[in-house]
Amino acid sequence: MFAALARLANTYPRRVLAITVLFFAVAGALGGPVASLLNSDNDSFSDTGAESAKALERIEKASGEMASPDLIAVMPAKDTAALDETLSILKSEKNVAQVAGGPDSGPAFVSKDGSKTYVVAIYKSHGDPDSTTEHLRDELGEVDGVTIGGFGPAYQQVNEQVESDLVKAELIAFPLLFLVSLWVFRSAVAALLPLLVGGITIVGSLLVVRGINEFVDISIFALNLITGLGLGLAIDYSLFLVSRYREELVRTGPGPEAIRRTIATAGRTVVFSAVTVAGAGLALLVFPLRFLYSMGIGVSIVALMAAAVSVIVLPALFAVLQHRVNAGSPKRWQRAQAAEIAAEKHGFWYQLSKFVMRFPIAIALTGTAILLALGSPFLGVKFTGVDATVLPKDASAHVVDTTLRTEFVGAESLPIIVALPAAESDTAEVTAYASQLGELDSAAAVSEPRYRGGDTWQIDVSSKFPTMDEKSLDLVTEIRELKAPEPVLVGGAAAEQVDQVHAIKAGVPLAMLILVIVTFITLFLMTGSVVLPIKALIMNVLTITATFGILVLIFQEGRFQGPLDYVSQGALESTQPVFLFAVVFGLSTDYAVFLLTRIKEARDAGAGERESVALGLQRTGRIVTAAALLFAVALGSFATSEIIFIKQLGIGTAAAVLIDATIVRAMLVPSLMALLGKRNWWAPKPLRKLHDRIGLSEGEPDELEPVKV
Template sequence: MFNALGRLANTHPRRVLGGTVLFFVLAGVLGGPVAGLLNSDNDSFSDTGASSAKAIDQIEKAAGQDASPSLIALVDVDDKAAIEKTQEILSDPSVKQVVGGPEMGKQFVSKDGTQTYFAAIYKSGVDADKTTEHLRDELGRVDGVRVGGFGPAYQEVNEHVESDLVTAELIAFPLLFLVSLWVFRSAVAALLPLLVGGLTIVTSLLIVRGINEFVDISIFALNLITGLGLGLAIDYSLFLVSRYREELERVGPGAEAVRRTVATAGRTVAFSAVTVAGAGLALLVFPLRFLYSMGIGVTVVALAAAAVSLIVLPALFAVLQHRVNALAPRRWREAQIAESRAEVQGFWYRVSKFVMRFPVGTAIAGAAILLALGTPFLGVKFTGVDATVLPDGSPAKTVDTVLRQDFVGAESSPVIVAVTAPESDQSELETYASTLGSLDGVAQVAPPRFLGDDTWQLDVVPSGTTLDDKTLDLVGEIRDTDAPGKVLVGGASAEQVDQVKSIAANIPLALAILALLTFITLFLMTGSVVLPIKALLMNVLTISATFGVLVLIFQDGRFEGFLDYTSQGALESSQPVFLFAVVFGLSTDYAVFLLTRIKEARDNGAGERESVALGLQRTGRIVTAAALLFAIALGAFATSQIIFIKELGIGTALAVLIDATIVRAMLVPSLMALLGRRNWWAPKPLRKLHDRIGISEGGPAELERIDA
């Protein structure tokens, strides 16, 4: 395959580039509108097959309306005109019931008597998203009315996500170009990674649009596609461009340099993409739309980045040839040539030699740093997605805050209990309601309501907030309480309990997929079973350190002013799972690039420690630059106004930087020095297997074998 790609680039480069331009236009036209087509419902973080979802479905089918309000309108009690207009707007045909207002009781009036609210409950089967959008627009034109609730909150989240994409790209692209210019010391070479990044993003959007026709994909995947797509494309471009420049120095411009680049670095890029795509596949086992959408995004982006890099860049190399180094001041060009020729005097060569002089102490120090950073994760707390993820001042968050602070009994969504029992069992249901009212953590229980179809609804109002530990424990107590019929428990609190349970149940399978794919890929690349095991352990250390720092920042509320967020006092429960998979894939990605260059030096006759030093030197500057560029591409989402998007961006950026510094500079060379030849050990049957199907990024000796 790689020989075919090399031949294609050398024989028809202009046709490849012309086809690329046409594809880019087509992908932009078809894939560009995908943001408006992706799923923006408020169930992206819920397990739609869990008992909490079944409870809501049962109630909605029996009652012909939603189980809980979707929209809240907050109004001043004395503003009669605003109250009348609000009631008029909420008489919309899609609204089945409106509760609230000062006439319905003191629970709908604030503690100081100045505010009231109306809650709109939609009919079953209506388009909740369109209904919410319409009502928000209408109510937004009424002076003195503030709109909140679950529906508006999720719409505001989606709106912020789309605007944050533009902001992140405006910040990332100029910074990425400047850093690429510093890395390559050539304007032409610096533009190539950005070109591939743009192509990767539009290609991924086109593919995701096609997949969305069959599987509902969450709109939150857009952030991942742009950030990860840009980051991976730049990584792969860096390695291909740097390798091509090496081959230019070795064999000069022409078809041979392109062929060697594709046969070596191109092969490594392909299998690196497989490791990242494997991380995406691991996320597909989770039933939450957010996580499996992210899994689809990771898989698509990784494969698209590799495909664009391996098809477009070699064709560009064939056309540009030595002009890949054009638009560079003479001093930069001389420095680049000197660096490529002075391997044994380079910075990373000296660092690795120093580390390998003190391998035990360095390994202990590196592991201790990562373990210390990871320690705070032992005290992690989890929360869900509600209005508190929005920035301060947003309408839905403002309404949510007012309800929590100024109204009695409105600080928490009720736990919704669906009981299957005939209408004649009313006395038993009243006794059951009394029993629930005596449970610890219950403020009150509304009288049971018979909805038809042998379905009763009981609303249990907790004494605490929706997502605090006491309320979440209450869900389990309600489920364990004897009832006069089959019981299903729903509501926001129950959804959070079921989400965490669903994630925990699927984590073993996801971990098994990650570990197996990582082991197989690194074994095929190196022929060793020791190196994959070490990589797995170092990945875990990197991830634990990342999680610990996220707890210190977002759970403990540090740097709130600098990062412009308000802590929820916990991490959103799906983020660690997503970060674990993505960071695992990216860490393995960097391990592949480093280990293949070490193996290349070793296969060409270098000693055990010398091959490590040469491999680190050959990849040092490029991997450092790749990590920095990746951190910029994903770290730009630190500017997001949505807190869990901040967690995603900062977490990924931190992990990449930790892996490119502490792991690569301290742990890899020290552990390689300690184990020596044992690094490359494998049982005899596996050695034979690797001899038949193994892959590697070879140097001159390997290329001669390929030629033969």
């Protein structure tokens, strides 16, 4: 395959580039509008097969109405004009089934100080809630004094904020990425190539996502990942290919041979690294939550797309540019680049690895202690979900949520919903059960039981605490365990969060098994060793542990709220550790593949055990560091997001790749390689024979000649 790619690039480079331009145009036209086609419903974080979903389904089927208010409008209690206009707008909407509220509806609808009131709208269950909410937001937005919130507006505002943050992140990331690439490559043309590949990768991935979305609902939140991860991986892969091609230019000069060697070495590694990252994406498909499986699809698509663009388009560009890949570089930069390639045994990373390998035990213990210390806060982790509080404090849905909880008695924008199977005649029994619910310690108020038809009663329970507070989640469990006249179904946002965590816990073992198998197989095929994959797995776990600890330290404990512009929820959003575990696992393995293949390359060329480690680290040191820095910029730009769980995603991935590229690569890898020596490459005889037949290597001995300058 790799020989064929080299022939394609050397024989038809201009045709490849022409087809790429056409592909980019078509992908941009078809994939560009994908944001408006992806799923933006409010169940992206819910297990649609769980009890919480079944509770809502039962009520909606029995009544023809949604189980809880979809929209809530808060206004001054004495502003009768605003109240009348709000009621008129809501009642005239054909998809609204019920409207209630205002001072005349009872004390529950008036704030403690009497200054505010609110109105709720319950939609018909067979309508289009998203378009209904959008229309009502437009209409009510024209009414002075009215603040709009509730379930529907909150999720729409989250989606809108995500799209806005995506544009902002791109505007921040691209200029920074170019500047860092310029510093790395010391050439304007070479610095532009990773950004070019990144752009093609993103547009191509959006096209594929649009096609998949025709068959599987993909969450709109996957857009952030596709952009950030696609850009980051494309830049990583481009860095390795461009840097290797520049090495080969020094070795052999411009021409087909330099391209052939580049694809046979770095190109091969890029492909198998992409397979590893895509495998990490597959691990997320085991979860029933749309957010997670959408992210898994996104990870797999962008990894494979980034690799495809890198090994097809970049070599064609090399064939056209040849030595001009170094254009836009002052002679001083060119001399520095050539000297760096030539001076393998005098470089920083070579000398650092030699130092580390002099004291392998002490440094291995120090590196491990640092990672464990960083990870220790994760022992006290708490989890929360997605509600209006993930929005900026001034977002209307967040304002309404806070107002209802703090200024009204027993009001809740997202109550716990109990669906009780009972006949309409069983009023006394149902009422007695509702009284029991009101006696629970965390229950602030219990609504009057409502018969919804179809032998189904609905009882709403408001918690004394915020929706995602740990005590509200415990209240869900208490309600489920409370003896009822008939088995009840408990739904609502708090119940969905409880079921979500249960679904995540149930899926984690299989997801981890997939990650371990993919990582082990990939590294075994690349190295022929069973020891190196096991070490890589252990170091991946240490990296992830440290990353989780940093997230708890920042977001759960509320540090750096000013500089990072967020308000702590006192917990981590529960899907983020799962997502980060898979992605960071894949990325850590990605860097391990690049480093280990260069170490093996040097070893196969005759270098000693410790010397091959030093050479491998030197050959990858500056580039892997730059790749990690660029990746941290690409995804770290999401730290500017106004949505807290997107902020967690950006900072988590940025921290992980930087930890992996520094502490793991500079301290743990060389020290452990030195300690084990030849045992690093051990494998049982049957597996050794298997590797001899089907194993992979990055390069051939004749490609590893010393550089001549």
